[in-house]
Amino acid sequence: MRENSQPEVNAKWAGILNVENIPTWLPVVALALRDGAGRLLLQQRAADKHHGGLWEFPGGKVEVSEKPRLALVREIDEELGLVLDPDRLEPAGFAEEEGARHIVLFLYSANSPNAEPVAMDGQQWGWFQLDEASQLPLAPMDRELLARLSP
Numbered sequence: 001m002r003e004n005s006q007p008e009v010n011a012k013w014a015g016i017l018n019v020e021n022i023p024t025w026l027p028v029v030a031l032a033l034r035d036g037a038g039r040l041l042l043q044q045r046a047a048d049k050h051h052g053g054l055w056e057f058p059g060g061k062v063e064v065s066e067k068p069r070l071a072l073v074r075e076i077d078e079e080l081g082l083v084l085d086p087d088r089l090e091p092a093g094f095a096e097e098e099g100a101r102h103i104v105l106f107l108y109s110a111n112s113p114n115a116e117p118v119a120m121d122g123q124q125w126g127w128f129q130l131d132e133a134s135q136l137p138l139a140p141m142d143r144e145l146l147a148r149l150s151p
């Protein structure tokens with residue numbers, strides 16, 4: 001960028017460049033995976049993490065330069081040993097959480113009648129009908145998204 005002789009103009013550009021370089025929100029992707037009986041796979045967050053002990057859709061943060069659905073394929077492989085086809089992930093809504101970090105959670109859905117998940121991080125997980133899932137202590141965004149899923 002060419003230096004501008006006016007200091008206030010330089011300061012304005014510096015501000016714009018800062019905004020571009022510092023993310024103001026954290027993109028997270030998660031999966032509403034259903035088995036052959038229409039049950040949802042949910043897992044419990046580790047006690048020492050944000051929303052520790054609460055139940056969530058499996059998934060995680062989207063890394064820089066990673067496309068959302070490929071980030072989800074990576075996370076599901078890492079967490080549950082399941083390899084998904086990115087083309088079979090359907091957008092299923094999103095939710096936002098204000099806080100020290102502003103999180104936007106993008107939910108995708110997929111069906112996998114014969115999935116055999118493995119808890120790669122030793123986390124608790126299970127298949128739940130929608131009414132059973134709503135009885136769990138869920139992370140706030142997950143409760144909101146669960147309510148919007150069709151039966």
Ligand SMILES: Nc1nc2c([nH]c(=O)n2[C@H]2C[C@H](O)[C@@H](COP(=O)(O)OP(=O)(O)OP(=O)(O)O)O2)c(=O)[nH]1
Nearest residue numbers: 028030049050056057058059060061103139141142
């Ligand atoms: N993966 C996932 N994360 C969720 C859900 N609901 C929800 O609030 N979150 C939050 C928890 C975390 O702050 C963030 C996702 O990060 P992550 O799953 O990679 O968790 P992490 O252990 O690396 O997170 P952290 O220790 O940095 O808090 O989104 C959900 O359904 N799935």
